[in-house]
Amino acid sequence: xxxxxxxxxxxxxxxxxxxxxxxxGVASAQAGGASRSASLELGFGGAxxxxxxxxxxxxxxxxxxxxxxLAIDRGTLRDGERWSVYRADLPGGSGLSVVEDEVFVPVWxxxxxxxxxxxxxxxxxxVARTQADRRPLDIIVGEPGPVVRGSxxxxxxxxxxxxxLPLRSAAYDGVGRVIVAxxxxxxxxxxxxxxxxxxxVLTPSALANAELSAIVPAGGGERxxxxxxxxxxxxxxxxxxxxxxxxxxxxxSAFAAAERISLPRPAPVLxxxxxxxxxxxxxxxxxRFAGVPGVTxxxxxxxxxxxxxWTPLRPERPTIDTSRDLVIGAEGIGQRWRLHERxxxxxxxxxxxxxxxxxxxxxxxxxxxxxxxxxxxWRHLTVVERPRTAALPLLQQADGSWRNQGAVxxxxxxxxxxxxxxxxxxxxxxxxxxxxxxxxxxxxxxxLDLVPEGAAVASxxxxxxxxxxxxxxAEAVP
Amino acid sequence: xxxxxxxxxxxFRDGDAVQVATLVMAALVVTLxxxxxxxxxxxxxxxxxxxxxxxxxxxxxxxxxGASAAAxxxxxxxxxxxxxxxxxxxxxxxxxxxSAATYPATPLWWSLVSIxxxxxxxxxxxxxxxxxxxxxxxxxxxxxxxxxxxxGLLFADLQLGWTVFNPLTSxxxxxxxxxxxxxxxxxxxxxxxxxxxRGSVPxxxxx
Numbered sequence: 240x241x242x243x244x245x246x247x248x249x250x251x252x253x254x255x256x257x258x259x260x261x262x263x264g265v266a267s268a269q270a271g272g273a274s275r276s277a278s279l280e281l282g283f284g285g286a287x288x289x290x291x292x293x294x295x296x297x298x299x300x301x302x303x304x305x306x307x308x309l310a311i312d313r314g315t316l317r318d319g320e321r322w323s324v325y326r327a328d329l330p331g332g333s334g335l336s337v338v339e340d341e342v343f344v345p346v347w348x349x350x351x352x353x354x355x356x357x358x359x360x361x362x363x364x365x366v367a368r369t370q371a372d373r374r375p376l377d378i379i380v381g382e383p384g385p386v387v388r389g390s391x392x393x394x395x396x397x398x399x400x401x402x403x404l405p406l407r408s409a410a411y412d413g414v415g416r417v418i419v420a421x422x423x424x425x426x427x428x429x430x431x432x433x434x435x436x437x438x439x440v441l442t443p444s445a446l447a448n449a450e451l452s453a454i455v456p457a458g459g460g461e462r463x464x465x466x467x468x469x470x471x472x473x474x475x476x477x478x479x480x481x482x483x484x485x486x487x488x489x490x491x492s493a494f495a496a497a498e499r500i501s502l503p504r505p506a507p508v509l510x511x512x513x514x515x516x517x518x519x520x521x522x523x524x525x526x527r528f529a530g531v532p533g534v535t536x537x538x539x540x541x542x543x544x545x546x547x548x549w550t551p552l553r554p555e556r557p558t559i560d561t562s563r564d565l566v567i568g569a570e571g572i573g574q575r576w577r578l579h580e581r582x583x584x585x586x587x588x589x590x591x592x593x594x595x596x597x598x599x600x601x602x603x604x605x606x607x608x609x610x611x612x613x614x615x616x617w618r619h620l621t622v623v624e625r626p627r628t629a630a631l632p633l634l635q636q637a638d639g640s641w642r643n644q645g646a647v648x649x650x651x652x653x654x655x656x657x658x659x660x661x662x663x664x665x666x667x668x669x670x671x672x673x674x675x676x677x678x679x680x681x682x683x684x685x686x687l688d689l690v691p692e693g694a695a696v697a698s699x700x701x702x703x704x705x706x707x708x709x710x711x712x713a714e715a716v717p
Numbered sequence: 718x719x720x721x722x723x724x725x726x727x728x729f730r731d732g733d734a735v736q737v738a739t740l741v742m743a744a745l746v747v748t749l750x751x752x753x754x755x756x757x758x759x760x761x762x763x764x765x766x767x768x769x770x771x772x773x774x775x776x777x778x779x780x781x782x783g784a785s786a787a788a789x790x791x792x793x794x795x796x797x798x799x800x801x802x803x804x805x806x807x808x809x810x811x812x813x814x815x816s817a818a819t820y821p822a823t824p825l826w827w828s829l830v831s832i833x834x835x836x837x838x839x840x841x842x843x844x845x846x847x848x849x850x851x852x853x854x855x856x857x858x859x860x861x862x863x864x865x866x867x868x869g870l871l872f873a874d875l876q877l878g879w880t881v882f883n884p885l886t887s888x889x890x891x892x893x894x895x896x897x898x899x900x901x902x903x904x905x906x907x908x909x910x911x912x913x914x915r916g917s918v919p920x921x922x923x924x
Contacts, residue, residue, distance in 0.1 A: 541807045586822050
């Protein structure tokens with residue numbers, strides 16, 4: 240039998256309800272605060288291009304030092320998990336802190352991120368595996384109108400505010416086009432996009448800005464910049480991606496595969512067998528017939544033999560390393576790809592103080608300026624450094640000839656479908672072909688297969704250059 | 718001292734000493750030639766199997782000689798121990814060759830220290846095993862007990878996940894516990910040998 244509710248019980252019930260509501264309110268406020276204290280935008284507007292360098296923008300609000308971690312599993316069912324973890328310790332602080340950087344994102348099986356502060360996870364998220372898309376991204380800035388928008392609808396496109404365009408060329412590694420329909424875009428960002436390989440299209444509303452109109456030729460038209468180009472809408476025709484873009488990834492793969500460091504060759508077994516047998520025979524003879532002096536002689540012989548075999552059989556260094564540069568571009572500017580090659584003989588952890596990505600499918604610990612990989616013995620590793628804008632010494636003249644406008648002589652210049660010239664002095668026109676040219680290096684042969692007709696492949700001895708002809712991109716436009 | 722030299726001289730002229738030294742040398746030369754990479758192979762990993770093979774082989778040899786030395790006179794047992802130690806030392810160049818070409822992460826000094834130490838330690842363990850077998854009147858079973866003891870120690874180490882007695886795993890990685898165990902055994906052996914040497918009859922008196 241239920242008792243009737245007394246005023247005291249009603250008061251207690253009311254207080255309990257108020258307390259519960261207050262607790263739920265505080266909890267939800269804390270949860271909401273946590274989600275707002277840190278947010279991440281990976282890629283452009285959240286669109287990530289797989290197998291390319293992608294920008295990220297981490298926004299922190301009123302949080303102390305944080306650790307940002309981006310974990311990518313690119314394993315397979317056969318090989319199991321292969322984690323690469325990008326980790327950055329960030330200072331944070333009161334007010335708004337914005338951190339922008341680029342990270343290479345492969346085709347992933349799992350991609351997740353966390354932001355931790357003082358042992359507490361204040362934000363986290365993940366990107367679904369189904370969003371791993373290699374297709375280049377089209378970025379639309381402003382409102383270009385239905386016709387232009389419709390012309391890029393076949394691919395992947397994302398709308399972006401003008402002030403969110405990064406200023407570093409590496410961020411545009413996975414970008415196909417940047418269509419600008421607002422005068423507020425920064426010209427530096429558009430130049431960076433073109434150097435990175437994107438086709439930048441400026442609509443009349445963008446060209447209303449004098450700074451933007453200055454980056455296209457007077458009276459409109461197009462301008463080649465690096466691997467990409469900047470073009471005004473009146474001459475732009477949407478083309479297939481493959482026709483416009485030079486495949487930098489293919490060039491890089493060919494460059495990495497050519498002239499790799501070779502592992503030290505093992506000594507032939509037959510001389511070793513003869514030497515070992517001879518040593519054993521001499522030791523046995525002195526032990527058998529010389530008694531105690533023979534024992535002493537055998538020990539001295541062992542010491543001498545150890546010293547004698549050490550030097551010829553020992554490779555010079557435990558780690559063999561080289562760095563090579565490939566600059567791809569046009570009109571005196573390009574994108575520099577630096578490859579760091581390491582061969583380690585003993586098992587060890589290789590640490591490179593660069594922002595990079597290992598070409599082979601190994602687990603890696605990455606940072607804003609570091610790559611660390613645990614390598615087994617006798618293993619080869621190539622790390623691609625984040626691309627940067629660099630000067631390109633080869634420049635095609637109006638009459639189609641090439642000029643070395645750099646301060647360093649070029650040791651070889653070869654034009655696809657054209658001449659092969661050795662030794663071009665600094666700041667000089669590329670002369671007529673050599674009468675008795677040296678054989679082409681394997682790197683030049685590998686690159687020549689992948690560049691368009693009329694492009695030049697050159698080297699100054701320490702860097703390789705791929706200079707695209709002025710006509711190639713224009714010809715690609717139907 | 719002159720007795721030690723005379724006994725050592727005589728011991729190395731014994732037929733079994735040369736036979737065993739020949740067997741060890743031949744086995745190691747064949748092992749080295751077998752594990753050495755052909756020119757087509759990229760990596761030289763010859764040191765890993767060679768070091769393990771040499772370590773186990775010498776440990777077995779020392780254990781066996783130690784077990785048989787328990788039945789010998791103390792002075793002969795001492796020179797037998799020296800003989801085994803010398804055989805271990807003269808095989809070092811093979812290991813140096815394999816280590817130089819392989820470039821393992823394990824330092825060379827570890828090979829130079831651990832394998833002679835293991836030979837000495839197992840020699841002393843063999844003497845203990847031989848005496849125990851004689852005390853239990855199962856000396857005839859020593860040919861079985863020697864490899865069984867080595868296998869048992871190896872199995873125990875592997876099961877427990879440590880490297881205290883195991884010559885197989887100790888050859889590849891620096892293990893302080895292995896040094897401690899083998900040094901202790903060697904020290905016990907040295908002290909026992911010194912005591913036994915003083916308490917026994919010199920060669921010329923006996924003859």
